[in-house]
Each structure stands twice: as C-alpha cells, then as structure tokens.
Amino acid sequence: MNTSxxxxxxxxxxxxQTRIAGLSKTSPSFYYxxxxxxxxxxxxxxxxxxxxxxSAGRGIIASLGRELLALGIRPxxxxxxxxxxxxxxxxxxxTSGIPYPDPRSIASSYDSPARGKTVMVSLDENSPILRxxxxxxxxxxxxxxxxxxxxxxxxxxxxxxxxxxSRVSVIDVRRKDGIDAEEGKIISKYSFPVxxxxxxxxxxxxxxxxxxxxxxxxxxxxxRANPVLTYMESRSLIPFRIPILVVxxxxxxxxxxxxxxxxxxxxxxxxVIGWRG
Numbered sequence: 001m002n003t004s005x006x007x008x009x010x011x012x013x014x015x016x017q018t019r020i021a022g023l024s025k026t027s028p029s030f031y032y033x034x035x036x037x038x039x040x041x042x043x044x045x046x047x048x049x050x051x052x053x054x055s056a057g058r059g060i061i062a063s064l065g066r067e068l069l070a071l072g073i074r075p076x077x078x079x080x081x082x083x084x085x086x087x088x089x090x091x092x093x094x095t096s097g098i099p100y101p102d103p104r105s106i107a108s109s110y111d112s113p114a115r116g117k118t119v120m121v122s123l124d125e126n127s128p129i130l131r132x133x134x135x136x137x138x139x140x141x142x143x144x145x146x147x148x149x150x151x152x153x154x155x156x157x158x159x160x161x162x163x164x165x166s167r168v169s170v171i172d173v174r175r176k177d178g179i180d181a182e183e184g185k186i187i188s189k190y191s192f193p194v195x196x197x198x199x200x201x202x203x204x205x206x207x208x209x210x211x212x213x214x215x216x217x218x219x220x221x222x223x224r225a226n227p228v229l230t231y232m233e234s235r236s237l238i239p240f241r242i243p244i245l246v247v248x249x250x251x252x253x254x255x256x257x258x259x260x261x262x263x264x265x266x267x268x269x270x271x272v273i274g275w276r277g
Contacts, residue, residue: 003069003179003277004139005267008132008155009076009172015119015128016166029116031080031209031242032191033161035071035216038132039064045157046148056144063141065219069181070135070265070274072190075245078120078128085117123248129171133190133272135179135265151175174268181263181276187253188264191242192273197262200241204253207244212237217275 018030018037033041039061047057091111093100101109120128140147152173160166183197187204193215194200218236243252256273258264263276 002138002177003135003181003265004150005133005135005176005179005265006150006152006155007172007174007176007267007270008134008158008170010130010132010158010161011169011171012078012120012128012130013167013169015080015117016162016168017115017117018162018166027116028084029082029118030211030213031082031118031244032073032075032130032211034211034213035068036061036065036214036219037161038071038134039068039216039219041158041161042154045154045159049154049157050143050148060141060143060148062219063143064136065216067136067138067141068134068216068274069137069263069277070133070272071216072133072188072192072272072274074131074133074190074243074251074270076129076131077124077126077245077248078122078130079245081119081121083117083119084115123245133267133270135267135272135274137277139177176267179265179267181265183258183260183263185255185257186264186271186273188256188271188273189243189251189253190270190272191240192254192256193238193240193262195238195262197259198273199257199259201255201257204255205250206252207246208241208252208254209244210239211242212239214238 016033018033043057043061043064046060089111090101091109122128136150140149152175155173156170158170161168215236215238241254245252258273261276264271264273
C-alpha cells in the first residue's frame, strides 16, 4: 500500500474562528481547528489551483476524507485561549411581518451576537505554530473519475483555517511515502480519536482535554447532509483527546494502546493515531 504522510507546520496571525454548530448564535469556538476544517482548507487550495467551482471543491473535500487514515495536531509553541466578542452584523430576519434588512429602519437591520473565537498565544518570541500530521491511504484522490496526485504544493497554498479572518501561513511541509500501519503501546504528542481499538492509558505530561469533532472520513455534501447538519444531529461524531501546551519546556504526552481496527503511523520519529487502511 503506497501510503503518503505529510507534516505541515502552520503559523497563525492571531488565531482562528471555527464555531461549534447548533449552540445558538453565540456558539463558542474550538480549541484547535477540527480535522474537517483542515481538509476544507486543503480542498480549497486544490480547487483554487485547478480552477474548479464550489461544487467540485466539496467533492475534493469528501474525497480527501475517504483516503485519510490519520490526522493529528500538536502545538509547538502556543496555547489556545477561547473567548467570545460582540459583532455588529446585518440581520436577515422577519419581524412583525417586516423583512429585514430594511433601509427605512437601519437600526433594526442589525444584530449584535457574541461569536466564539480562539486566540493562539505564543509561549516564546516566535509566532504561534501548530503542527499537523496527516496520513493518506495513497498519494492520489479521485476527482470526477480522474486520479489527482497529492503533492506538497497544495499544502503550501493553504492560506486560512476557518473563517475568512483566520489567516495563516504554512512555513514547512515534509512528505514521506510508504508508511506502515502498526499497533501496540506508544507515546503520542498529537491529538487522537478515542474510538474502537484506541485505549488511552496515562497522561505523562499535562494537560489533555476533550473535543468532539465530525469524523473526517465521513464528510457528506448533499441536499440532506452537510457538516453543519451532521454535527447538530450528532452523526459521525468522534471525541478527540487534544494536547494543551502549558509550559514550553514540557510538551504534553499520552501513553496509548492501539489495536485493530485502529492503527498508529510513525513518521520521522513522530506518531499519529488513526484508522487502519
């Protein structure tokens, strides 16, 4: 099996906005960009380079998810801080039979919801950096019946993670092919899914939290299915253990036992946990 792994270092300008769906208009943000958000950014990069439209772009994201074997996140020098601030936005609504926005009533045409954001705070003199480790079943994805090869250039072209204000810069991309699936007891510094075959044993370095994400392998786009509805209906959700870097000199580590049907993948001395191909 010609598996391909990519290690991607992403530098943040300030942080990101990726809100939790279904928790009212004042929904909070996540600690880290969910796996589906990263695949969405990668899919947008591929679609932009190929010059295809939004519909094809959604197909690229779903195709990436089908080939994905693992995706983990590791903070290199930063800690996430979640908060909500008030934003003045144009309100599209119907009040007392009057549709808004309405130029005759400017004040009533606006709303001020609190929106969740996450600031990435650097623990040293450098910009905040997250490292993403992805493993794919093969180095190609299907795009409308044609094989599209994944290469480093698509990762270099990623420019945001989350909303349009969530600007990032990719500062390093490394690729390694021919990664084998393994099982057993390992120490991981990356976020990992808690699913069948994955047994978290012990935190060696604190701290580790939980976040629930949509399974990146089950992304759907149709009239009755999209990531927002999937999250709100609690379909294909997986809890992830996520590392929080508190002190620069003490990286979070977790002892995990991995058995079938899950697997771990070792890439340049780093370990990420995911699905067996």
